[in-house]
Amino acid sequence: MAKLTREDLQKLRADKKKEMDMSDPLKKEVQITIGMGTSGIASGARETFEAFQEEIKEHDLKHVILKSSGGIGLDHAEPTVEVQMAGMPAVIYGQVTPAIAGKIVRKHILGKALVNAHVYDRPAIDIVREWGKA
Amino acid sequence: MAYKHYILVCGGVECDSNKGDDLFRKLIHAVEHRGLMADIQVVKSGCFGFCAVGPVVKILPDETFYVEVTPEDAEEIVEAHIVKGKPVERLRYREEESKVNVRIKDLSFYQKQFRIVLRNCGAINPEEITEYIARDGYLALEKVLFEMTPDDVIEEMKKSGLRGRGGAGFPTWRKWEFSRVVDEKQKYVVCNADEGDPGAYMDRSVLEGDPHSVLESMAIAGHTVGANQGYIYIRAEYPLAIDRLNRAIDQAKELGLLGDNILGTDFSFDIELRLGAGAFVCGEETALLASVEGKRGMPVPRPPFPAVKGLWGKPTVINNVETWANIPVIITRGGDWFAKIGTEGSTGTKVFALTGRIQNSGLVEVPMGTTLRDIIYNIGGGVPGGKKFKAVQTGGPSGGVITEEYLDTPIDYDQLGKLGSIMGSGGMIIMDESDCMVDVSKFYLEFTVDESCGKCAPCRIGGKTLFNILDKISKGNGEMEDIAKMKRIGHAMQRVSLCGLGQTAPNPILSTLRYFGEEYRQHIEEKKCPAGKCKSLISYEIIEDKCIGCGVCARACPVGCISGERRMPHLINQVECIKCGECYNVCKFNAVAVG
Secondary structure (H helix, E strand, O other), X not given: OOOOOHHHHHHHHHHHHHHHOOOOOOOOOEEEEEEOOHHHHHOOHHHHHHHHHHHXXXXXXXXXXXXXXXXXXXXXXXXXXXXXXXXXXXXXXXXXXXHHHHXXXXXXXXXXXXXXXXXXXXXXXOHHHHHHHO | OOOOEEEEEEOOHHHHHHHHHHHXXXXXXXXXXXXXXXXXXXXXXXXXXXXXXXXXXXXXXXXXXXXXXXXXHHHHHHHHHHHXXXXXXXXXXXXXXXXXXXXXXXXXXXXXXXXXXXXXXXXXXXXXXXXHHHOOXXXXXXXXXXXXXXHHHHHHHHHHOXXXXXXXXXXXXXXXXXXXXXXXXXXXXXXXXXXXXXXXXXXXHHHHHOHHXXXXXXXXXXXXXXXXXXEEEEEXXXXXXXXXXXXXXXXXXXXXXXXXXXXHOOOOEEEEEEEEOXXXXXXXXXHHHHHHOOOOXXXXXXXXXXXXXXXXXXXXXXXXXXXXXXXXXXXXXXXXXXXXXXXXXXXXXXXXXXXXXXXXXXXXXXXXXXXXXXXXXXXXXXXHHHOOEEEEEEOHHHOEEEEHHHOOOEOOHHXXXXXXXXXXXOEEEEEEOOOOHHHHHHHHHHHHHXXXXXXXXHHHHHHHHHHXXXXXXXXXXXXXXXXXXXXXXXXXXXXXXXXXXXXXXXXXXXXXXXXXXXXXXXXXXXXXXXXXXXXXXXXXXXXXXXXXXXXXXHHHOOOOOEEOOOOOOOEEOXXXXXXXXXXXXXXXXXXXXXX
16 A cells, blocks of 8 residues: 555545444444454464354355454453344353354354353443444 | 344353352243243353342343342343333442542443553454554544644643553653653654563553554654654563564554655654563663663663663653553543543553452453452452452562452552552452462562562662572571561662662562561461461371272372372371372362361
């Protein structure tokens, strides 16, 4: 990419904001975010990531985006995964082993139900998102 | 089709033992009974914290939070809340009248955490600069370059009241101002990412999860004070953080957010990494700067302060990772907004790393002034395994312990100081009744003795002497006058050591002596370690009456010093016993006693 001017940066921000906004009820994409900080990786986040990849391939889910992020701080519950999709509350899952990853795809994404015993509470409101609304 | 409501019942260990299971079944029954299975899903969740008021129930999507819910409340929750749409007010969590000066509306919610520093951690892909940009990234830099003068930036920082998060709590704006007013062509900006306290890892998490927030702030500081070069001093033990920082710097340069003529202006700013070998003393700013210059990391007396005479003798603004991560938010939201969070003297939030004997270990970010009780119990879920809380250690090797009776103190820089501890970088190690205070002090002293650079005698000799005395006490050879001696040496070290490492090294001893003097006395006079940690002072014995002779302990013993016939009481050979405690751990009949 070329070097940005202020206008370029503002346009890039606005475009990307729209792309990343998962609150739109008509949004077709499903986003799975896996915490891949040191503590997540140490608890097996890479294996979980691969399990999601395979599961997505197996069910041919082209609308599911898999992405990695830093850790959310719930180290006792690593690996942690956030699932965002229209029509379902955004949920953080903890202790997501490869087997639970499969369950999340089949039950949450395809079956539209939460996976028992792995839902964790979001630690805090998202201040950036809140400002966006204001 | 998706459900209309989700009822989450906390399934943490504490709640399970506390009617959580029964509640779960009653809720399912209430839902089935009304034929609402297609509309409502009841699920068990992980621990929410709040175990003291458990079990807790959360309803999605409306986020209603119920506490102290009994199985008998299940019918009412389903009937009133879900069917009639009227939340059950009597079960709703209410913020108790708090002494804490939290003046922010967003927090009226049940959640105790408020995330500024960690705002992007877990939300963005740190390897993708556009995701940072989409979450108002580089908006602060934009504002600073196009709409604000350096004076405005300093004014905003001053209004925010932000103090350094690395430990000492020095007002950040003053550091910047000191550097700014020096008439010098070459100035530098440095990020201290030499996180070294045992148990603290928030800086690593920020760098791994949100590296651009640090880069953006450093550029803001560069523009404000007139520096064109930044360095991030990071320990080589953080390979993932280093990798993500390098990618972030490359991407920022590619987009012209770092490098020459940022966003088309005449401001240029570059950032390079400098890797440290992991010496604790290099967290001290003058030692850190020496190390960046390629010299041996040893502190020099201050003044002159780095803000005036730092890297290669030039004015240098040096701040810690967590401090940097606050700055874009202060610029975009304004200093006044930031100053509304926290307490009068300590504004904003603080990230703590909860480790040790705690249910929900991890990183928490709370407004300054939150009580330790809130952090440990309502967020951390308390001490696991039904053990009793003993103390919390804050501030790492430079800090001290805080006991049960002070858990309601609102924590900020000044309050922790009054209790004989420090904020430090935010490590918080929870200890229970099985932790020995002499042993804990010994651990920290061993650490500081190891990490002392050896330049000044008080730290080099004092630290080692203190360690030797503790070692003696833990082996049962202590004398009562050792306590006075440790205090004397400790106070001398505090006064005359060259840098923070030596000045604070005696803190773990002085603070445990203050709160746990009796435990030291027991070690010295009674030759006993009540927590059962100091190996020279304990022995394992098999209680004849309780032993059924199953032989599990004998098989578990790594040195084979337990003998006995089957179905007959066994015996531990005290001479060969290495006191590992395996027999104690494996015995199902409580037939092994520690004394």
